Amino acid sequence: MDAKERMKLEPVPMRERDVSERVAGFEEVNRGYSEQEARAEAERCLQCKKAPCREGCPVDVDIPGFICLVCEGRYAEAGLKIKESNAFPAICGRVCPQERQCQATCVLSKQGKPINIGYLERFVGDYLIEYPPEQVGSTAPTGKKVAVVGSGPAGLAAAGDLAKAGHQVTVFEALHEPGGVLIYGIPEFRLPNLTVGHEIQALLEMGVQVRTNTIIGRTLTVPELLGVIGFKAVFLALGAGAPIFLGIEGENLPGVFSANEFLTRVNLMRAFRDDYDTPVQRGRNVVVIGGGNVAMDSCRSALRLGADSVTLLYRRTRAEMPARIEEVRHAEEEGVDFQLLVAPTRFLGRDGRLAAVECLRMELGEPDESGRRRPVPLEGSEFTVEIDQAIVAVGARVNPSARLVMPGMSQDERGHIIVDPETLMTSVEGVFAGGDVIGGEETVIEALSHGRRAARAIDEYLNS
Amino acid sequence: MFKILDKQELAESIIEYTIEARDIARHHHAGQFCIIRVHSHCERIPLSIAETNSQAGTITLVVQIAGHSTQELAQLEAGDSILDVVGPLGQPTKIGSPRRGIFVGGGVGVPAGSSMVRQMKQAGAQVLAIIGFRSKDLIIYEEKMRAVADELVVTTDDGSYGYHGLVTEPLQERLAAGEKYDVVITVGPVVMMRAVAEVTRPYGTHTIASLNPIMVDGTGMCGACRVTVGGETKFACVDGPEFDAHQVDFAELAQRLEIYRDEELRAHEAGPHECRLEQALKELG
Ligand SMILES: Cc1cc2nc3c(=O)[nH]c(=O)nc-3n(C[C@H](O)[C@H](O)[C@H](O)COP(=O)(O)OP(=O)(O)OC[C@H]3O[C@@H](n4cnc5c(N)ncnc54)[C@H](O)[C@@H]3O)c2cc1C
Ligand SMILES: Cc1cc2nc3c(=O)[nH]c(=O)nc-3n(C[C@H](O)[C@H](O)[C@H](O)COP(=O)(O)OP(=O)(O)OC[C@H]3O[C@@H](n4cnc5c(N)ncnc54)[C@H](O)[C@@H]3O)c2cc1C
Ligand code: SF4
Ligand code: SF4
Numbered sequence: 139m140d141a142k143e144r145m146k147l148e149p150v151p152m153r154e155r156d157v158s159e160r161v162a163g164f165e166e167v168n169r170g171y172s173e174q175e176a177r178a179e180a181e182r183c184l185q186c187k188k189a190p191c192r193e194g195c196p197v198d199v200d201i202p203g204f205i206c207l208v209c210e211g212r213y214a215e216a217g218l219k220i221k222e223s224n225a226f227p228a229i230c231g232r233v234c235p236q237e238r239q240c241q242a243t244c245v246l247s248k249q250g251k252p253i254n255i256g257y258l259e260r261f262v263g264d265y266l267i268e269y270p271p272e273q274v275g276s277t278a279p280t281g282k283k284v285a286v287v288g289s290g291p292a293g294l295a296a297a298g299d300l301a302k303a304g305h306q307v308t309v310f311e312a313l314h315e316p317g318g319v320l321i322y323g324i325p326e327f328r329l330p331n332l333t334v335g336h337e338i339q340a341l342l343e344m345g346v347q348v349r350t351n352t353i354i355g356r357t358l359t360v361p362e363l364l365g366v367i368g369f370k371a372v373f374l375a376l377g378a379g380a381p382i383f384l385g386i387e388g389e390n391l392p393g394v395f396s397a398n399e400f401l402t403r404v405n406l407m408r409a410f411r412d413d414y415d416t417p418v419q420r421g422r423n424v425v426v427i428g429g430g431n432v433a434m435d436s437c438r439s440a441l442r443l444g445a446d447s448v449t450l451l452y453r454r455t456r457a458e459m460p461a462r463i464e465e466v467r468h469a470e471e472e473g474v475d476f477q478l479l480v481a482p483t484r485f486l487g488r489d490g491r492l493a494a495v496e497c498l499r500m501e502l503g504e505p506d507e508s509g510r511r512r513p514v515p516l517e518g519s520e521f522t523v524e525i526d527q528a529i530v531a532v533g534a535r536v537n538p539s540a541r542l543v544m545p546g547m548s549q550d551e552r553g554h555i556i557v558d559p560e561t562l563m564t565s566v567e568g569v570f571a572g573g574d575v576i577g578g579e580e581t582v583i584e585a586l587s588h589g590r591r592a593a594r595a596i597d598e599y600l601n602s
Numbered sequence: 603m604f605k606i607l608d609k610q611e612l613a614e615s616i617i618e619y620t621i622e623a624r625d626i627a628r629h630h631h632a633g634q635f636c637i638i639r640v641h642s643h644c645e646r647i648p649l650s651i652a653e654t655n656s657q658a659g660t661i662t663l664v665v666q667i668a669g670h671s672t673q674e675l676a677q678l679e680a681g682d683s684i685l686d687v688v689g690p691l692g693q694p695t696k697i698g699s700p701r702r703g704i705f706v707g708g709g710v711g712v713p714a715g716s717s718m719v720r721q722m723k724q725a726g727a728q729v730l731a732i733i734g735f736r737s738k739d740l741i742i743y744e745e746k747m748r749a750v751a752d753e754l755v756v757t758t759d760d761g762s763y764g765y766h767g768l769v770t771e772p773l774q775e776r777l778a779a780g781e782k783y784d785v786v787i788t789v790g791p792v793v794m795m796r797a798v799a800e801v802t803r804p805y806g807t808h809t810i811a812s813l814n815p816i817m818v819d820g821t822g823m824c825g826a827c828r829v830t831v832g833g834e835t836k837f838a839c840v841d842g843p844e845f846d847a848h849q850v851d852f853a854e855l856a857q858r859l860e861i862y863r864d865e866e867l868r869a870h871e872a873g874p875h876e877c878r879l880e881q882a883l884k885e886l887g
């Protein structure tokens with residue numbers, strides 16, 4: 139087939155669960171490509187010499203390389219090809235904002251038909267989980283111990299690479315289960331915990347130790363890790379998990395939740411299952427405030443818990459929404475009511491519980507420092523909506539407790555740990571940091587890439 | 603897994619557990635707490651750390667069997683293990699160097715007071731402890747308190763033992779008599795702590811309350827534990843649990859403790875499920 143013919147082929151859509159089936163439970167919405175579908179989609183790739191798609195990928199996955207292997211039915215090799223730059227294809231294939239990354243720069247996006255790189259990556263990632271390849275020759279153990287603090291994507295990626303380099307790695311996690319946001323935040327219907335569990339299992343099989351229920355800075359301290367306990371280096375992958383609230387009246391009324399609390403109860407603590415004890419409020423009329431993935435996940439979880447209505451309040455327009463495009467589409471299909479250019483001004487209570495939210499309409503003014511047009515309130519446009527649950531999903535920041543982790547370590551005014559941009563070493567010798575805790579894109583793939591880079595730098599540090 | 607070394611029923615529905623948790627024991631300070639999970643399908647339960655033995659590597663928890671989750675905990679015996687124990691959480695008690703202090707505790711708030719009183723003593727203070735219970739058979743930690751405090755007053759609501767009345771009454775009497783104290787620390791039910799704050803307020807006695815809102819992670823990640831203190835929102839698990847009692851919005855705290863009341867009642871009625879533990883063990887493999 140020549141390029142012209144290939145360009146005539148239509149993209150292979152992802153099979154999805156019906157809307158009615160979706161909102162009745164928490165099963166994954168996307169069903170994944172079958173082998174035929176994957177090959178048909180891979181067939182469309184033009185195998186561009188310059189591969190502009192790669193420029194959009196933060197970790198420079200050899201996209202045409204792996205797609206070519208898919209075409210030839212060599213899925214395991216395709217998987218290993220991706221793993222050269224991205225340790226967790228089954229995860230990234232599901233959660234990367236592809237429309238802003240690899241697929242945005244694919245030459246075919248000009249025709250609005252970019253290769254579904256994410257779907258293909260997911261297919262290959264799932265294949266590797268189902269048919270795990272033989273582990274090839276492990277490196278001789280170095281006998282050096284490295285501590286990884288935090289088990290989100292940054293920590294897990296670092297742990298994997300450090301173990302491959304022969305170091306003895308222990309991952310310390312504050313919660314009772316490893317995985318970070320992948321486990322406690324992103325819901326089952328988008329990223330099954332089982333998928334994350336497989337990746338963690340693989341790390342355990344490589345000899346990585348995971349110690350849950352261990353808060354560094356409280357249960358153990360970094361000076362202890364580097365001192366008596368005998369670790370030679372520490373990687374801090376603490377995430378940026380502290381919720382931001384709106385700071386408006388009535389926000390502490392029962393019925394107003396942070397997205398973190400709501401999603402943690404649902405995902406980590408499995409509140410949606412009858413056989414778990416976790417209580418969660420199942421709101422009837424719910425508003426979710428925000429426009430990112432966290433807001434979409436909250437809306438869609440509330441629907442699945444049986445809400446009659448879920449309304450999203452976002453103060454800008456759809457064009458500025460930071461959520462993945464697929465999440466926005468799924469939320470809309472499932473019946474979320476999008477109220478754009480609307481901001482809440484206060485929560486109103488009745489009998490000691492949330493009863494309504496007062497809102498103000500906005501219009502877009504001049505661009506702000508983020509380059510997005512700033513929402514400006516429209517005088518006199520107040521209106522109230524009767525609700526019994528509100529979920530605040532307007533962002534998160536570095537946990538102020540991060541300063542306990544390593545007293546004296548430099549952090550910027552927003553709490554981000556300051557690192558050397560090359561080596562990711564902090565102001566403390568032998569202590570490195572990466573992922574959301576150092577700021578940046580705040581995506582899974584970027585956290586993974588930090589983990590990788592830190593692992594390389596730590597390996598060099600230990601060998602020097 | 604955290605092994606239970608000892609279990610004592612101190613009074614009806616009040617159990618003391620001694621648990622092996624070496625790192626927590628070594629790092630714990632008075633005023634801090636931990637969060638436990640009995641098995642893989644359980645809630646996370648915040649509990650004050652009453653005492654620790656860093657030599658033995660143990661912590662002591664005293665639990666009131668309140669609802670479903672604490673009932674599940676009560677099924678565990680010495681020799682069994684608790685799946686998850688994380689801590690020490692929260693800020694250590696900050697008392698400065700008082701010359702005279704009072705500890706006011708109620709019910710299962712009393713055990714946590716034993717290490718607070720000890721700390722006040724170490725800081726050189728004379729300490730009066732006022733501990734209150736509904737009736738004689740619910741009294742716990744009396745001897746331990748007598749051993750650490752300079753003076754102890756035990757109250758019972760029904761007059762079956764000691765001072766007949768609420769803890770606030772002897773407190774009020776002392777302050778009204780002109781006795782001067784630098785600090786009052788109170789741990790117990792919200793209504794009690796609130797009443798203590800109201801008693802000390804007119805005297806301007808610095809008063810610290812150890813708050814017990816609903817919590818999930820205990821690390822500052824979820825905001826379930828938010829409380830209003832001096833008009834500002836604070837996260838009790840990381841900014842507290844101890845705050846200036848005169849600044850705390852106790853009405854809001856009481857309201858927020860009711861968030862899951864309906865669900866909890868339902869779970870309580872259903873009782874503990876025997877099958878759960880087995881199921882949990884199976885999942886663990
Ligand atoms: C609901 C939600 C949906 C999202 N959806 C997407 C998406 O679709 N696509 C995307 O690319 N990104 C998404 N993100 C963002 C993405 O998840 C994060 O950027 C990424 O997880 C950051 O990884 P990390 O490893 O830095 O930290 P995290 O994943 O936050 O993990 C940090 C871990 O460290 C632990 N920890 C913190 N402090 C300590 C300590 N002192 N001791 C021990 N352990 C500690 C925490 O408990 C946590 O488990 C989403 C985020 C959320 C919350
Ligand atoms: C920092 C902190 C320290 C604590 N220390 C102790 C302790 O040392 N010993 C002890 O017995 N309990 C302590 N608690 C309270 C304990 O966590 C709750 O009693 C327990 O979670 C109730 O769980 P349950 O499922 O058995 O009861 P539920 O069915 O959940 O509740 C039963 C009753 O307890 C109330 N309740 C629920 N959660 C809490 C809570 N977090 N605090 C207070 N009341 C609550 C409910 O409103 C209800 O009336 C502490 C709480 C906090 C936040
Ligand atoms: S890692 Fe993400 S951005 Fe890179 S190719 Fe895969 S899906 Fe695209
Ligand atoms: S730019 Fe698109 S068509 Fe070209 S190699 Fe990359 S994925 Fe294939």
Ligand code: FES
Nearest residue numbers: 820822824825839
């Ligand atoms: S319990 Fe989650 S922030 Fe305090």
